[in-house]
Amino acid sequence: MVPTNTNFATVAAIIRAGGHVRYLDMDRKTFAPTLAMVRAELDRNPRIAGVAWVHIGGIISAELPEIVKVCRGRGLFVVEDAAHAHGSQLGGVKAGKLADGGAFSFFPTKVMTTCEGGMITTDSDEEDYLSRSYRNQGKRGVSYGGLHHDFGNSSRMTELHALLGLIQLRKLPTMLRRRSLAARAITRQLDRAGISYCATDHMDVASNYKLIVLLPDGRSLDSVKKALAGEGVILGGGVYEIPCHRQPVFEGVCAGESYPGAERWCPNHICPPLTSGMTEDEARFVGEMLVKHLS
Numbered sequence: 001m002v003p004t005n006t007n008f009a010t011v012a013a014i015i016r017a018g019g020h021v022r023y024l025d026m027d028r029k030t031f032a033p034t035l036a037m038v039r040a041e042l043d044r045n046p047r048i049a050g051v052a053w054v055h056i057g058g059i060i061s062a063e064l065p066e067i068v069k070v071c072r073g074r075g076l077f078v079v080e081d082a083a084h085a086h087g088s089q090l091g092g093v094k095a096g097k098l099a100d101g102g103a104f105s106f107f108p109t110k111v112m113t114t115c116e117g118g119m120i121t122t123d124s125d126e127e128d129y130l131s132r133s134y135r136n137q138g139k140r141g142v143s144y145g146g147l148h149h150d151f152g153n154s155s156r157m158t159e160l161h162a163l164l165g166l167i168q169l170r171k172l173p174t175m176l177r178r179r180s181l182a183a184r185a186i187t188r189q190l191d192r193a194g195i196s197y198c199a200t201d202h203m204d205v206a207s208n209y210k211l212i213v214l215l216p217d218g219r220s221l222d223s224v225k226k227a228l229a230g231e232g233v234i235l236g237g238g239v240y241e242i243p244c245h246r247q248p249v250f251e252g253v254c255a256g257e258s259y260p261g262a263e264r265w266c267p268n269h270i271c272p273p274l275t276s277g278m279t280e281d282e283a284r285f286v287g288e289m290l291v292k293h294l295s
Helices: 008-016 035-044 064-073 125-134 159-193 221-230 260-265 280-294
Strands: 050-054 077-081 102-105 118-121
Touching: 008 050, 035 064, 050 064, 064 077, 159 280, 221 280
Parallel strands: 050 077, 077 102
Antiparallel strands: 102 118
């Protein structure tokens, strides 16, 4: 199982591994599935093997611990797609350690970056050993000789990119604090105006990779983008405007199924600019412009 509201790469990874995808719909409060959706799909499809759970925008669902418990009770694995969730934390546990393993992206737009590449997390010595082999052309034991045990590839990060990642990691707490201050400066104004967004108050720490703001009825995505651009506020990419069940590359996957939450909200949300480089004045201005054009 995987949310239909995710990046292409999440679904593609399952298919490339030989898995069969079952999509889950999303809830407007988290842009992720709910526990009820997971239970319903498990009841419908007893052959489900595992779940790829996505922390959209860096938001960890408050229901995730119970979802993991339910899945483990049925012998299923749960893997976190934490591409957006660097530093996000729920109940004293950081993203990447809330289930059976996780994957982070270091793409240039992410909270921290190595320009390209990513990272996986696991508590399994066996998975760690095999992962190091798969990233190095199937050469086990971090060997750079000519013996290949596994069908690996060349997914090795260069040392220069790894160095950048270490520098970014040291800066991560400061970047998270700055993103949090900027997010609060924006959401205070949204709260006063009664504009809905996906909140993170239930979390210990939020990466604030994206602030997901719901468009009021009667407002189109294109018109809001144009109006805000006229004020000098350039919106970031949505998460995601086109859900995976609508992607041409996945045509035929879960054919005939409906996902009303994703159909309603994927094309009807915006993500205002939110970075660790923003000043509070800049964030307040963004909030003011959102209120002006969404109220």
